[in-house]
Amino acid sequence: MDTVKLTAKEVPELYLEAEHITPDVFAGKSNQEIGDLSVHMGNQTYKLSDYFTVEGKAGAIAAETKIVIAGDVSKVKYIGMKMTAGEVEVLGNADMYVGAWMAGGKLLVKGSVDSFAGIAMTGGELIIEGNAKNYIGAAYRGDWRGMQGGKIVVKGNVGSDVGSNINGGTIDIGGNADVHLATHADGGTIIVRGVAKGRVGGQMVKGDIYCLGGVERMMPSYKYDHTEEIELDGKKMNFQVYFGDLGERHGKKKGEIIYGKIYIATGVSETTSAKVTPRSEKKVHLSDLQTNQLASALKEMKEPSVQEVRTYIFDNFGVDMKPSQVSRLISSLKR
Amino acid sequence: MSKTITDVVCPFCGTLCDDLIVTTDDDGKKILGVDNACAIGAEKFVHSSDHSHRVTRPRKMQEDGSFKEITYEEAIEHTATILAKAKKPLMYGWSSTSCEADSVGHEIAELCGGIVDNTAAVCHGTTLIAVQNVGIPSCTLGEVKNRADRIIFWGCNPAHAHPRHMSRYSIFPRGYFTGKGAKQRKIIVVDPRPTDTSTLADVHLQVEQGYDYELLQALRAAIRGEPLVGDVIAGVPKETVYEAAEILKSGRFGVIFFGMGVTQSLGKDHNIDAAICLTKDLNDYTKFSIVAMRGHFNVTGSGQVLGWQFGFPYAVDLSRGFARYNPGETGAIEVLKRQEADAVFVLGSDPGAHFPMRCVKEIARLPSVAIDPHITPTTEICDVHVPVAFVGVEVGGNCYRMDNVPIEARKVVEPPEGMMSDYQFLSAVLDRVKELKAN
Ligand code: SF4
Numbered sequence: 129m130d131t132v133k134l135t136a137k138e139v140p141e142l143y144l145e146a147e148h149i150t151p152d153v154f155a156g157k158s159n160q161e162i163g164d165l166s167v168h169m170g171n172q173t174y175k176l177s178d179y180f181t182v183e184g185k186a187g188a189i190a191a192e193t194k195i196v197i198a199g200d201v202s203k204v205k206y207i208g209m210k211m212t213a214g215e216v217e218v219l220g221n222a223d224m225y226v227g228a229w230m231a232g233g234k235l236l237v238k239g240s241v242d243s244f245a246g247i248a249m250t251g252g253e254l255i256i257e258g259n260a261k262n263y264i265g266a267a268y269r270g271d272w273r274g275m276q277g278g279k280i281v282v283k284g285n286v287g288s289d290v291g292s293n294i295n296g297g298t299i300d301i302g303g304n305a306d307v308h309l310a311t312h313a314d315g316g317t318i319i320v321r322g323v324a325k326g327r328v329g330g331q332m333v334k335g336d337i338y339c340l341g342g343v344e345r346m347m348p349s350y351k352y353d354h355t356e357e358i359e360l361d362g363k364k365m366n367f368q369v370y371f372g373d374l375g376e377r378h379g380k381k382k383g384e385i386i387y388g389k390i391y392i393a394t395g396v397s398e399t400t401s402a403k404v405t406p407r408s409e410k411k412v413h414l415s416d417l418q419t420n421q422l423a424s425a426l427k428e429m430k431e432p433s434v435q436e437v438r439t440y441i442f443d444n445f446g447v448d449m450k451p452s453q454v455s456r457l458i459s460s461l462k463r
Numbered sequence: 464m465s466k467t468i469t470d471v472v473c474p475f476c477g478t479l480c481d482d483l484i485v486t487t488d489d490d491g492k493k494i495l496g497v498d499n500a501c502a503i504g505a506e507k508f509v510h511s512s513d514h515s516h517r518v519t520r521p522r523k524m525q526e527d528g529s530f531k532e533i534t535y536e537e538a539i540e541h542t543a544t545i546l547a548k549a550k551k552p553l554m555y556g557w558s559s560t561s562c563e564a565d566s567v568g569h570e571i572a573e574l575c576g577g578i579v580d581n582t583a584a585v586c587h588g589t590t591l592i593a594v595q596n597v598g599i600p601s602c603t604l605g606e607v608k609n610r611a612d613r614i615i616f617w618g619c620n621p622a623h624a625h626p627r628h629m630s631r632y633s634i635f636p637r638g639y640f641t642g643k644g645a646k647q648r649k650i651i652v653v654d655p656r657p658t659d660t661s662t663l664a665d666v667h668l669q670v671e672q673g674y675d676y677e678l679l680q681a682l683r684a685a686i687r688g689e690p691l692v693g694d695v696i697a698g699v700p701k702e703t704v705y706e707a708a709e710i711l712k713s714g715r716f717g718v719i720f721f722g723m724g725v726t727q728s729l730g731k732d733h734n735i736d737a738a739i740c741l742t743k744d745l746n747d748y749t750k751f752s753i754v755a756m757r758g759h760f761n762v763t764g765s766g767q768v769l770g771w772q773f774g775f776p777y778a779v780d781l782s783r784g785f786a787r788y789n790p791g792e793t794g795a796i797e798v799l800k801r802q803e804a805d806a807v808f809v810l811g812s813d814p815g816a817h818f819p820m821r822c823v824k825e826i827a828r829l830p831s832v833a834i835d836p837h838i839t840p841t842t843e844i845c846d847v848h849v850p851v852a853f854v855g856v857e858v859g860g861n862c863y864r865m866d867n868v869p870i871e872a873r874k875v876v877e878p879p880e881g882m883m884s885d886y887q888f889l890s891a892v893l894d895r896v897k898e899l900k901a902n
Contacts, residue, residue: 142802
């Protein structure tokens with residue numbers, strides 16, 4: 129296998145769209161040709177070599193090409209998009225759409241990635257050693273086919289909407305998962321080793337979700353069915369199996385209804401009870417001390433606009449107030 | 464003597480009432496009275512015809528933060544230059560103007576390779592995502608008036624936000640098949656708080672804040688006759704959920720109206736997705752529809768125009784020369800937060816008051832223009848503020864009601880001397896951008 133090494137020269141001013149960074153495009157090209165490939169920033173087109181140095185050598189075909197990306201590419205989108213073979217290794221963080229529509233090969237990101245990694249993936253292996261944001265292995269907007277094959281491993285935590293519309297393949301999450309895991313799932317397997325935040329398997333028709341750290345709050349439309357011993361990572365474990373989502377239509381096979389299944393490791397916190405976790409408790413009030421500071425600052429500002437006061441509050445106290453609140457606050461302080 | 468104009472369209476909320484009667488003085492300059500409108504609608508007319516507090520010429524921000532008057536020509540030049548120079552301009556707003564103006568604005572965005580987003584970004588954009596995922600069985604408000612006998616208000620409070628909605632369409636009117644009016648209708652309100660709308664309800668489901676999705680899925684399971692887990696579902700007793708399911712199934716024609724209480728609380732598009740699926744399920748037993756309670760009078764129209772021009776209703780990224788759409792990446796808030804844009808153009812909206820502070824600071828940092836008849840938190844932080852005539856009061860234009868019915872708004876009075884409409888302003892900017900891009 130031949131290796132091409134890309135090193136980012138500088139962090140782009142806006143975000144760079146680099147869908148050509150895949151073994152499929154690089155294969156059979158000279159370094160000069162690789163450097164001449166296009167990258168996009170907003171409505172401008174640049175050369176890959178404007179932002180990266182290209183070293184090493186590409187293989188004759190994709191399967192014999194490995195791309196190693198060094199330097200800061202945290203503002204680069206679409207790395208490894210639609211790759212079918214070969215390898216890509218990102219040494220740091222990457223932005224959105226890493227391995228999107230990926231069909232084969234192996235993509236390793238040592239750092240973290242933003243949203244939409246591995247969307248609508250059909251094959252291959254995508255490994256993220258850090259955290260990943262939302263919509264990992266999900267469907268593209270409006271599509272009903274999410275991840276259909278292959279494997280995604282995220283060692284850290286993931287955001288919301290992971291695996292929505294998944295109908296094949298495996299997503300293995302080392303940490304916690306935010307809400308809306310596997311919405312509309314129609315197959316596939318998801319393993320969450322940490323805690324799943326809730327709304328797991330909403331509108332799921334078919335598929336398996338393993339929650340090793342429990343679910344913060346189960347959907348009311350899932351029913352407990354039985355306990356089952358299952359082997360996972362070579363270890364036998366007991367799981368409580370829930371069937372659902374009962375709000376959805378389910379198909380039948382040999383006279384039996386096929387449900388989506390959530391497996392919750394036995395022994396983790398009880399899950400069906402309605403534990404109330406206030407979610408949107410944002411701090412919107414100032415303490416007395418802060419109010420006093422604001423009052424004296426207002427005197428110095430001389431007739432400040434609402435926007436100026438809002439900025440002052442945000443900068444000094446980290447509180448994001450609505451303009452209407454701010455204007456009420458100002459008039460109350462004036463009195 | 465005074466003049467009376469009938470069948471005037473109210474350019475305030477998405478109900479787009481079209482039966483207003485406006486009285487003006489003889490020269491059609493000043494509005495003396497507005498009949499039939501609700502308090503907010505009437506106030507918009509009266510307020511706009513009082514020219515004393517209005518800015519009538521474009522203003523440019525000076526170094527020290529004060530504003531200096533400039534001519535419309537200078538404003539056009541400024542706008543065209545920043546848009547033509549930018550690598551990824553963000554053009555946001557579009558909801559308080561006419562469809563004609565929208566279409567010209569979008570043409571500018573296409574030429575400049577920008578991002579076009581409308582106020583759906585902070586209200587019903589999530590609805591549009593859900594509609595794209597699962598479709599929408601909808602109807603017009605006329606059908607609601609004439610047929611509906613089951614009404615659900617989910618996460619909305621029309622008593623305050625759409626004051627005439629209930630009397631014109633949803634609760635009180637006597638229609639063709641609903642001759643007994645309110646007596647014939649059963650009302651369900653889903654809201655965590657008691658509101659003025661919920662006092663009119665037969666059943667008030669006081670859902671636990673942020674658990675609409677759970678309740679919707681439970682309702683769907685209940686309609687199928689499935690067992691529900693737990694005695695209290697998302698804050699609502701299980702029996703009440705079954706009771707509500709029975710009420711819905713037993714009607715002849717039902718409608719779900721939903722507002723920002725569900726579109727912007729936890730789950731967002733998923734809530735609407737489930738609500739639409741609930742509507743679909745109910746069609747197995749009776750006839751059901753679902754309608755979004757849109758806010759701005761023409762936010763629906765903005766989505767329509769974007770739809771026919773580029774195929775997507777909001778958050779359209781044209782930077783690569785073709786239309787892409789992915790809320791979460793190309794929406795105005797994300798773009799500002801992630802610092803993806805390098806110029807900002809705002810028309811007919813007030814992100815300064817509604818966006819998170821980080822986004823507001825980003826608008827202030829970038830080259831920016833705000834087009835708005837009023838002085839707003841947004842115009843205060845933009846480099847140039849261009850005042851324009853009020854659409855629906857001082858200029859006519861096409862608008863879409865919340866149920867996607869187009870209604871032609873009318874002009875009732877003259878704008879202040881020499882003031883441009885947004886259509887005229889945008890057309891002039893478009894011409895100038897074409898010149899700049901040609902070189
Ligand atoms: S309900 Fe809405 S459209 Fe009707 S008069 Fe009131 S503000 Fe205007």
